Each structure stands twice: as C-alpha cells, then as structure tokens.
Amino acid sequence: MEPSQVAIIGSGLIGRSWAMVFAAGGFKVKLYDIAQQQLTSALENIRKQMKDMEKSGVLKGALSADQQLALISVCTDLKAAVEGATFIQECTPENLELKKKIFGQLDLIVGDNVILSSSTSCILPSKLFTGLKHVKQCIVSHPVNPPYFVPLVEIVPHPETDPSTTERTYALMKKIGQSPVRLNREIEGFVLNRLQYAVISEAWRLVGEGVMSPTDLDLVMSDGLGMRYAFIGPLETMHLNAEGVSNYCERYAEGMRLVLNTFGPVPEFSGEAVQKVNQERPNEERIFIKKRKFLVIQKRRLNGQPMIYAHGDQ
Ligand code: NAI
Structure with missing residues (x-):
C-alpha cells in the first residue's frame, strides 16, 4: 500500500524535525520552502542526523535511515507540494501576516479533506484562520x-474547527509517536507557555528581589522540582503527595493561598532585574556537560506506600 502523504511548509528548524518524525512513522513527506538553499541544507541535515542516530541505535521507527530518507522529497512549488497530502504542517517564521498569506494560498488549492495545521508557538487560531473557506479543516499543532x-504537541482548534479535524489530528500525532494534548478552546500562550511563564515570572521576582542567586534558582528546578515534573505533572503531584487531590486541598489549600497571595505583579522583564538575572551565569558549556549520575523516581499510592521506585545509571 502507498504510504500516506504529508506536506511540510517551511524547512527550517521545526520543519526539518517534523519531516523526520513523519518519515519515521512511515509517511511520505514533501518538504516545501521558498528558498532552494534551505531545502538543500535541510536534506543534508536530516540525512546526517538520521545516519548518526542509526549508528548509535536511536533512530526512531521501523525503517532504516535510507528507507526513511527515500520517503522525503523537496519542492519549491506549493501546489505540487500539497498534491496528494492528507495533512499539511506549516512551519514558516512566526509572523502573522506571512502565515495568513500562506494559509490564504493553501485555502485556494486544497480539497475538503486535508488538514491545514500550523506549528505556531503563540498565534491564536482565530487570528490565523478566520475567514478561510476551509476553516473547519484548520488547527494549530x-x-x-x-x-x-x-513528543508533546498542543492541539488548538479555531472556534469553527470541525471536531473531526481535532480528532484526526490527535489520532495522527499518536500514530507517529507524538504525545498530543487537546485544548478545548484557544487561549494566549496555549498551555505549555502559560505554565512556563508562570515559573519564569516567579523565578524572575525571586532573583530580582534578592531572595536567591540566579544559579541557585535554576538548581531549584533542575535538581529539584524539574526531576519530579519530568515524570509526573502538577495535578498528579497533588494526588500523590496526599491521600488524593481532595485530601491535598484539605491539607495544603490554606498554605498555598497564603504563599500565592505573596506573589508580586507581572514583571517588566527589563531594567535592573535583567542585570541581576544575568550575573553569576555559568558558561553554556558547563551547563551542557553537567550530567546526572542517577535518577530516583518515587510515586506513592494513596495509602502512602511507594508505588513505583526506579533507580538507573545514565
Ligand atoms: P526557521 O526560521 O528555522 O524556519 C522557517 C523556514 O520557513 C525557513 O526555512 C524559511 O526559508 C521558510 N519560509 C520563509 N517564508 C516562507 C514561505 N513564504 N513559504 C515557505 N517557507 C517559507 O523557523 P522555525 O524555528 O523552524 O519556526 C517555524 C515555526 O515553528 C514558527 O511558527 C515557530 O513559532 C514555530 N515553533 C518554533 C519552535 C522553536 O523552538 N524554534 C518551537 C515550536 C514552534
């Protein structure tokens, strides 16, 4: 059977990576860009990454690197790129006018069954897709x-997106090994960046107010909270840190509210505080060569007994 086909619009950092994800899933990928040079370097880069990963035994998917590479072709003609595609993933620069222009062009050439999906980090679907003839087929991934x-992919529908578009996108992401999550409605920052900004703003306030040095602040996350959050989310933490969520609330709601009420206003992220956060910063190399020796994961059952305990050398 012919493999299903997807089109990737824009062959930069994200477009290349999506192309690899889909090829690993056995999909035929047409990679489109306005710059031939970008496509040439994308193909070279993808080939090198796949070959390196194959050598180290970490290449994704059931196919060899050569088989996956054979699934990817490049193209500078938009119509030819999307011909036969059931899913189109747009990965052009984060610029509303540019993206609107591209979706406007796609709107004129696609049929009624293809999904038009954007990689946008923060443009709301209502800004991007409103007015398109095929708005029901549009979604942010x-x-x-x-x-x-x-693996995480945030799936964000336009208010007029057909539920079947959301379902199909979700199923496709699962099929290619990603970890999709659905937003029931659009919201600024989607969810990942809202959580990230909540953490950044409190980190910024704490360092700005001189409570902690920037280096120590980062350790709180990388050697503390982050280790937990690599395995369980904040709500699961509530569930496991007490006898379930309602018990957690009984125990800690008052304390949490007390602390949360001391949080300051949204930082400006400018002025003197920028210097404070900048100081004491170890150089990049030091950050990257720092390796953990081992990992300990513990989840507790509701009765307080350890549920999972894992310990492994890296
Ligand atoms: P990039 O700058 O690396 O790549 C953009 C590509 O689009 C370039 O190859 C460029 O030649 C091409 N392009 C420009 N105009 C075009 C047009 N009219 N038609 C077709 N291709 C065109 O950008 P990057 O980082 O890959 O970002 C792409 C999208 O993914 C953005 O919306 C970004 O917000 C989003 N994103 C980026 C992440 C990141 O960490 N870089 C993470 C998650 C999403």
Whole structure:
C-alpha cells in the first residue's frame, strides 16, 4: 500500500524535525520552502542526523535511515507540494501576516479533506484562520523544539474547527509517536507557555528581589522540582503527595493561598532585574556537560506506600 502523504511548509528548524518524525512513522513527506538553499541544507541535515542516530541505535521507527530518507522529497512549488497530502504542517517564521498569506494560498488549492495545521508557538487560531473557506479543516499543532525528541504537541482548534479535524489530528500525532494534548478552546500562550511563564515570572521576582542567586534558582528546578515534573505533572503531584487531590486541598489549600497571595505583579522583564538575572551565569558549556549520575523516581499510592521506585545509571 502507498504510504500516506504529508506536506511540510517551511524547512527550517521545526520543519526539518517534523519531516523526520513523519518519515519515521512511515509517511511520505514533501518538504516545501521558498528558498532552494534551505531545502538543500535541510536534506543534508536530516540525512546526517538520521545516519548518526542509526549508528548509535536511536533512530526512531521501523525503517532504516535510507528507507526513511527515500520517503522525503523537496519542492519549491506549493501546489505540487500539497498534491496528494492528507495533512499539511506549516512551519514558516512566526509572523502573522506571512502565515495568513500562506494559509490564504493553501485555502485556494486544497480539497475538503486535508488538514491545514500550523506549528505556531503563540498565534491564536482565530487570528490565523478566520475567514478561510476551509476553516473547519484548520488547527494549530504546536510542537516543542525539537519535535523529534520532545513528543508533546498542543492541539488548538479555531472556534469553527470541525471536531473531526481535532480528532484526526490527535489520532495522527499518536500514530507517529507524538504525545498530543487537546485544548478545548484557544487561549494566549496555549498551555505549555502559560505554565512556563508562570515559573519564569516567579523565578524572575525571586532573583530580582534578592531572595536567591540566579544559579541557585535554576538548581531549584533542575535538581529539584524539574526531576519530579519530568515524570509526573502538577495535578498528579497533588494526588500523590496526599491521600488524593481532595485530601491535598484539605491539607495544603490554606498554605498555598497564603504563599500565592505573596506573589508580586507581572514583571517588566527589563531594567535592573535583567542585570541581576544575568550575573553569576555559568558558561553554556558547563551547563551542557553537567550530567546526572542517577535518577530516583518515587510515586506513592494513596495509602502512602511507594508505588513505583526506579533507580538507573545514565
Ligand atoms: P526557521 O526560521 O528555522 O524556519 C522557517 C523556514 O520557513 C525557513 O526555512 C524559511 O526559508 C521558510 N519560509 C520563509 N517564508 C516562507 C514561505 N513564504 N513559504 C515557505 N517557507 C517559507 O523557523 P522555525 O524555528 O523552524 O519556526 C517555524 C515555526 O515553528 C514558527 O511558527 C515557530 O513559532 C514555530 N515553533 C518554533 C519552535 C522553536 O523552538 N524554534 C518551537 C515550536 C514552534
């Protein structure tokens, strides 16, 4: 059977990674860009990454690197790129006018069955897709960089997106091994960046107010909270840190409210505080060579007994 076909619009950082994800899933991929040079370098880069990963035994999918590479072709003609595609993932620069222009062009050439999906990090679907003839087929599938290694995809519908578009996108993401999550309605920052900004703003206030050094603040996350959050989410943490969520609320709601009421206003992210956050910063190399020796994961049952305990050398 002919493999299903997808089109990737824009062959930069994100487009390349999506192409690899789909090829690993056995999909035929047409990679489109306005710049031939970008396509040439994308193909070279993808080939190198796939070959390296194959050598180290971490290439995704059931196909060899050569088989996956054979599934990817490049093209500078938009109509030819989307011909036969059942799913189109747009990955052009984060610029509303540019993206609107591209979706406007796609709107004129696609049929009624293809899904028009955008990788946008923060443009709301209502800004991007309103007025398009095929708005029911439009959706945001926001990846996390690089999608080949980080599976989360935020699926954000336009108010007029057909539920079947959301369902099909969700199913497709699952099929290619990503970890899709659905937003029931659009909201600024989607969810990942809202959570990220909540953490950044409190980190910023704490350092800005001199409560902690920037280096120590980062350790609180990388050697503390972050280790937990790599495995369980904040709501599951509530569930596991007490005898369930309602018990957690009984125990900690008052304390949480007390602390939360001391949070300051939204920071300006400018002025003196920028210097404070900048100081004491170890160089990049030090950050990257720092490796963990081991990992301990513990989840508790509601009765307080350890549920999962894992310990592994990296
Ligand atoms: P990039 O700048 O690396 O790549 C953009 C590509 O689009 C370039 O190859 C460029 O030649 C091409 N392009 C420009 N105009 C075009 C047009 N009219 N038609 C077709 N291709 C065109 O950008 P990047 O980082 O890959 O971002 C792409 C999208 O993904 C953006 O919306 C961004 O917000 C989103 N995103 C980016 C993440 C990141 O960490 N870089 C993470 C998640 C989403």
